[in-house]
Amino acid sequence: MNVLCNAFDLCFLDGLYTCRFRSGHTNLSNTTTQCEHFEIRANKDCPNGFFSRSRGICKNMTVLSNIALGKPATQSTTYYNASYAVDGNRGTDSFVDKCTVTRKGDSNPWWRVDLQAVYNITSVRIISRGGKYWSNRLRGVTVTVGLTESDVNIPCGFFTGPGTASQLVVIDCPTLPQGRFVKISKTTETLILCEVDVFGVPV
Structure with a gap:
């Protein structure tokens, strides 16, 4: 083909x-x-x-398959569990489909997944929450990669936003950063992720 x-x-x-x-x-x-x-x-x-x-x-x-699916995830604060972003549910109703949400007042929220092996990361895809009010929260998003959970600072890409309801945001990693951990962060309050897909090539 x-x-x-x-x-x-x-x-x-x-x-x-x-x-x-x-x-x-x-x-x-x-x-x-x-x-x-x-x-x-x-x-x-x-x-x-x-x-x-x-x-x-x-x-x-x-x-390439989604290498984040079912992998351990954590986040800066928890309103809805970090694992909801890698559970394979691609629905965008946060109450029904269980999107991950950080707590109100977390001014530098982040979410991180452990891929449990090292990859050259090619792209990260984020599905935003449905609903007009919540969708604009997906803005100023940075994706980074790292070999250890304490050092996830290699740039992959950036999404300026604001997002739209139930949007699929594709962030390509042109330099193919190498790492085991992928982190999504922003500098405004509350990070909401309905699903996160990570694609990469095994090292």
């Missing part, structure tokens, strides 16, 4: 400056994939060590 793909990738000097896809990226249908063979090298003017958006054809597609 051939799939047209988009990716951020690192350019390197190989006779000419070229960009090639690394394994693990998002294709045009928003499915996170791992490509084993590549066609079409992109952007011969890309400086060595810089990142460039590339496009090409991937063969022998392998779809």
